[in-house]
Amino acid sequence: MRLDLRRYLTLLGAPLMLVLGFAFSGALRADDAGEHWVAAWATSVQPPNLRTVGSAATGFEGRSLRMILRPPVGGERLRLRICNSYGKFALLLDDVRIAPRASGPDIRPESAQVVTFRGQRSIRIAAGASVLSDPVPLAPRAGEDLAVDLHLPLSSGPPTWHAEANRTSYISERGNYVGVPHWDGARPVLSWFFICGLDVAAPRSVRAVVLLGDSVTDGARSSIDSAADWPSVLARRLAEAGRKDIAVINAGISGNRLRYGGGVGANALSRFDRDVLAVPGVSTVILLEGGNDIGTAPPLMQPTIGAAAIIDAYRELIRRAHAAGLRIIAGTLTATGGSGYGTPAKQAERQIVNAWLHQLAGRPGGFDAVIDFDAVLRDPAQPDRLRPAFDSGDHLHPNDAGYRAMAGAVDLGLL
Numbered sequence: 001m002r003l004d005l006r007r008y009l010t011l012l013g014a015p016l017m018l019v020l021g022f023a024f025s026g027a028l029r030a031d032d033a034g035e036h037w038v039a040a041w042a043t044s045v046q047p048p049n050l051r052t053v054g055s056a057a058t059g060f061e062g063r064s065l066r067m068i069l070r071p072p073v074g075g076e077r078l079r080l081r082i083c084n085s086y087g088k089f090a091l092l093l094d095d096v097r098i099a100p101r102a103s104g105p106d107i108r109p110e111s112a113q114v115v116t117f118r119g120q121r122s123i124r125i126a127a128g129a130s131v132l133s134d135p136v137p138l139a140p141r142a143g144e145d146l147a148v149d150l151h152l153p154l155s156s157g158p159p160t161w162h163a164e165a166n167r168t169s170y171i172s173e174r175g176n177y178v179g180v181p182h183w184d185g186a187r188p189v190l191s192w193f194f195i196c197g198l199d200v201a202a203p204r205s206v207r208a209v210v211l212l213g214d215s216v217t218d219g220a221r222s223s224i225d226s227a228a229d230w231p232s233v234l235a236r237r238l239a240e241a242g243r244k245d246i247a248v249i250n251a252g253i254s255g256n257r258l259r260y261g262g263g264v265g266a267n268a269l270s271r272f273d274r275d276v277l278a279v280p281g282v283s284t285v286i287l288l289e290g291g292n293d294i295g296t297a298p299p300l301m302q303p304t305i306g307a308a309a310i311i312d313a314y315r316e317l318i319r320r321a322h323a324a325g326l327r328i329i330a331g332t333l334t335a336t337g338g339s340g341y342g343t344p345a346k347q348a349e350r351q352i353v354n355a356w357l358h359q360l361a362g363r364p365g366g367f368d369a370v371i372d373f374d375a376v377l378r379d380p381a382q383p384d385r386l387r388p389a390f391d392s393g394d395h396l397h398p399n400d401a402g403y404r405a406m407a408g409a410v411d412l413g414l415l
Contacts, residue, residue, distance in 0.1 A: 032084060035201040037079070038281030040071035040140070040210045042197040043165070046253045047086040048158035061155035062191070064172040066183065067148045067192050068101055070227065072235035073247040074142040075200025078099040080115055082123075082150075083130040083196035089157040089221035091194065093150050094122040095178040098136060101145035105170040105186040112179035113138045113148070130196065140200060142244055143236075147177040148195050162192045163264075164254045166219045166229060169193075190224065199280050208247045208281045209415050212268060216334065216406075217252030221392040221399065229399040233407035238415070246415055249282075251275040257292045261311045269313055277324050284415055285321055287314075288331035288373065294349045295341025307352035314357075329414060330357050330367040331406075332374040337384035338395030347384050369414050376409045377402055 011356040048057065080098065084091040099112040116134045117123040125131050137156035140146055153176075177183055200206075211217050211231045219229025226232075235248040255264030265271065268289050276285050290310045314330065332354045336342040354374055360366025377398060379387045386395060392401030398406065 036204045040200040043162040059155035064177040067169040075202040080133040081197030084125040086160040091125040095151040097179045105183040149175045207283040213252040214256040215254035221397040229407040230403040284327045335378045
């Protein structure tokens with residue numbers, strides 16, 4: 001006799017369904033109607049860091065969160081992905097809504113849409129799990145700010161988050177403020193908590209390009225609330241060129257490393273499946289990572305790895321991307337002279353990596369293409385340093401002008 005899994009779980013009871021349901025999330029996706037779902041926005045989550053998460057270190061008991069997102073493409077309706085990937089306790093949400101933002105912490109009156117999960121307004125997400133919402137009848141416009149509201153009646157413990165959002169979201173005073181148009185006393189915060197993806201139902205021509213990287217992709221030291229990171233600038237270039245069929249997904253994590261431990265978040269090799277291959281509608285990945293592996297400097301005193309190990313990791317990611325039918329493009333590692341990453345030995349390792357990228361670009365065993373960010377950003381008079389006009393001041397990260405130059409270096413035809 002054939003076992004009906006859903007009916008069996010239902011008979012066992014709702015509590016067990018909440019625990020086991022996530023193990024079968026791939027089979028129970030909310031696209032049974034055959035719609036084409038594509039990621040319109042996503043972020044790479046990371047474990048809580050109790051030194052930097054501040055007052056959120058113990059969770060948000062009895063508070064509401066309003067996180068501001070800006071999907072670069074629109075759709076007919078949407079669904080949310082909420083992650084408790086690094087939680088030590090179950091995450092209980094009893095009210096989730098989404099609305100177009102008006103300004104600051106405010107949303108348009110009467111615009112908030114209730115978000116449900118398997119038909120229920122509340123959801124308990126097990127530690128280490130994530131959940132996909134039911135489709136929401138809200139048609140987001142490309143480039144429109146959306147506010148995602150969560151109410152947490154109980155403490156979640158230290159939260160799964162993305163630390164450097166470079167845009168302002170909000171934490172309420174105690175109470176359920178979900179869907180309330182104006183938040184008095186809202187506390188600004190420059191991070192996203194628990195929210196990890198927003199998909200839209202869109203024409204089948206729409207696809208996603210994932211930018212996998214470290215702080216340079218994350219947009220470190222760019223102007224807050226300006227969408228000045230190079231992924232956001234690239235998304236605007238595509239929109240201005242009439243390419244509304246491509247969503248640019250920023251999968252950067254500041255401090256992230258290509259391989260081994262010691263960096264921030266799971267390294268690129270271990271998060272590739274989650275942050276690239278599992279992204280709905282992904283067709284291409286642009287990789288810019290390895291600088292932290294070479295350059296990690298005191299006071300962290302973490303071990304560095306050489307060019308050979310980085311190239312081996314590149315080969316592994318090329319193999320995995322091609323096996324999944326994706327194109328994979330690399331960016332050259334940018335100049336670090338004048339920073340703690342810029343010693344002669346470390347610069348030599350960086351140059352070996354960049355030479356390999358150029359040598360095998362478009363050839364068997366190499367990336368499908370290479371974007372020469374190094375050439376765009378380096379100072380012609382001192383090639384181991386960033387151009388002064390592109391330097392944020394730490395001699396490691398670009399400023400807003402540098403990020404614009406990076407986005408301008410991308411041949412849109414590659415995407």
